[in-house]
Amino acid sequence: MRSATLVASLAAVVAATPTKSTPQKPRAVSVEPITATGNAFFKGSERFYVRGVAYQPGGSGANIDPLADPKVCLPDIKKFADLGINVVRVYSVDNSKDHKECMTALADADIYVALDANNPKYSINRADPAPSYNADYLQSVFAVIDEFIKYDNTMAFFSGNEVIHDEADTTKSARYVKATTRDMRQYIRERGYRKALVGYSAADVSTNRIQTANYFNCGTEDERSDFFAFNDYSWCDTDIVTSGWDVKVKNFTGYGLPIFLSEYGCTKNGRTFGEIEALMSDQMTPVYSGGLMYEYSMEENKFGIVQISGKDQTGNREELPEYKSLKNALSKYPAPTGDGGFTSTTASAACPTKDSNWLVDSTLLPAMPEKAKVYLSDGAGKGPGLNGPGSQWASTTSSGDAAPGSGSVDSTASPSSAAAGGFAMSPVDRAPFVISGLVAFFTLVGALAL
Numbered sequence: 001m002r003s004a005t006l007v008a009s010l011a012a013v014v015a016a017t018p019t020k021s022t023p024q025k026p027r028a029v030s031v032e033p034i035t036a037t038g039n040a041f042f043k044g045s046e047r048f049y050v051r052g053v054a055y056q057p058g059g060s061g062a063n064i065d066p067l068a069d070p071k072v073c074l075p076d077i078k079k080f081a082d083l084g085i086n087v088v089r090v091y092s093v094d095n096s097k098d099h100k101e102c103m104t105a106l107a108d109a110d111i112y113v114a115l116d117a118n119n120p121k122y123s124i125n126r127a128d129p130a131p132s133y134n135a136d137y138l139q140s141v142f143a144v145i146d147e148f149i150k151y152d153n154t155m156a157f158f159s160g161n162e163v164i165h166d167e168a169d170t171t172k173s174a175r176y177v178k179a180t181t182r183d184m185r186q187y188i189r190e191r192g193y194r195k196a197l198v199g200y201s202a203a204d205v206s207t208n209r210i211q212t213a214n215y216f217n218c219g220t221e222d223e224r225s226d227f228f229a230f231n232d233y234s235w236c237d238t239d240i241v242t243s244g245w246d247v248k249v250k251n252f253t254g255y256g257l258p259i260f261l262s263e264y265g266c267t268k269n270g271r272t273f274g275e276i277e278a279l280m281s282d283q284m285t286p287v288y289s290g291g292l293m294y295e296y297s298m299e300e301n302k303f304g305i306v307q308i309s310g311k312d313q314t315g316n317r318e319e320l321p322e323y324k325s326l327k328n329a330l331s332k333y334p335a336p337t338g339d340g341g342f343t344s345t346t347a348s349a350a351c352p353t354k355d356s357n358w359l360v361d362s363t364l365l366p367a368m369p370e371k372a373k374v375y376l377s378d379g380a381g382k383g384p385g386l387n388g389p390g391s392q393w394a395s396t397t398s399s400g401d402a403a404p405g406s407g408s409v410d411s412t413a414s415p416s417s418a419a420a421g422g423f424a425m426s427p428v429d430r431a432p433f434v435i436s437g438l439v440a441f442f443t444l445v446g447a448l449a450l
Helices: 002-016 070-083 100-108 135-148 168-190 209-215 245-252 274-279 321-332 374-378 427-449
Strands: 034-037 040-043 046-048 050-055 087-090 112-116 154-161 197-203 227-231 259-264 288-293 306-308 317-319
Touching (some): 034 197, 050 070, 050 112, 050 259, 070 100, 070 321, 087 288, 100 112, 112 135, 135 374, 154 227, 168 197, 168 374, 209 245, 259 274, 274 321
Parallel strands (some): 050 087, 050 288, 087 112, 197 227, 227 259, 259 288
Antiparallel strands (some): 034 040
C-alpha cells in the first residue's frame, strides 16, 4: 500500500516536469494581422500607418505591465479609442501572466500592440554585451513571444530599445541585438507561429544613424529585421525642413524595409503635434509609415498627455491640454488613402564598414547559445516575469553560455531608455535537476517495496 502511494506521488511529479511541448495555436482572428511588403506595412490589402502612443504607466522605473491588469488598461483603452490611435507601444510586459482581457479589449477597439521583448532585468547590456546574450535572456524573450503571438493585434516585437547609444563604443552591442532579432524570428518560425514582425528601436544618433539602419538590413534573410524604427525628438513645433526631417527622408529613400518613428514628441516650443501632418503627407509617406507619440501618461520626464492618479495606476484619468492637441492633430491629418508612394520591393543594404563612429568589425553574428536551442523544439516554458532574478549576470552555473557581466548603463538618448541586470534559471535548465531527483526517488521506491 505504501509503495502504491509513493508511485502515485511519483506520477504527479513526472506530470509536473517540463516536457517537449507543441506550438500553441493562435486564437480566433479578431483583427487582421499587420504584414510588411516592400517598405510599408499593410492591413490586408490596405496600407497601414502607425498612428499611436507610447504606453508605460508609472514610467520606465516602475517597470509595470499595464496589459496584465484590466483595472489599468480598460480605462486607458477608452481614451485610446477617443484619441483615434491604432497602435500602442508597451515597454515592459510580464511574460508569466495572462493578457487576454486587455488584448481583447484593444482588438475590439481595432488597436494593435508593439511590444518590447526586453525589460530592465532581461536585456542586452550595452556596456558589456557578450555575457548578457545568454540562454536565460533568450528564454525570457521567447516567453514574451509565446504569450503575445496568439493575439492577432500583436503587430510587432522590438528586439531592443536604444541599446546602441550615442557613444561609439556602444555600437559593439549591435551584433548581440541583431543576433536576438535573428533568434526571435527563428523561434517564431520553428514554433510554427503566424508571421509577426521583429525589428529594432534605435536612438536618433546623427553620427551612426545610417550605419545602424543599414546594419539591421544587411546580411542573410534570417539575419535582417522586418522593419527599422528610431526615436526622433528633432521636430520641436517647427517644420519638415527646420527639423531636418527632409534630409532624413532623402537619406532613407530606397532603404527597402518599413521605417517608422518608435517615439516622437519634442516638448520644446509647445506641442501642437505638427509631426503628424508631416508624417501623413506625400513628403514622407513614400519612406515612412507613421510614428508613436511619446507618451500617454504623465511621468517624471513630463512628456505625458494624461495624468493618472494612484500608485497602482488605477485612479482617475485627467486629460491634460496636450491630450486635446494630439486628438485634434490625429483628426485633422488622417492616414492617406492609396499606397502613399511606397516601394513594393524589399531590398537589403550593404553592411557598414568599421570607422570611428561604428566599431563593429565583423558581419558575423554570435551563435545562439547552445542551451537556448532547446527552446526552438520544446518551447520557452513559463516566463520569469518582471521580478525574476534577471539575466545580465547569468553565469555558467545556469546558462552555460555566459560569464558575469560588468554592469548596466543608465545614460539614455531619449526619455524611454532603461537599464537592466540580473540572472535566471529557465524551466529547461532546471530539468536535469528534476530528472536526477526522480532517479533517486525511483531508487527509494524500489527499496521500500522490498
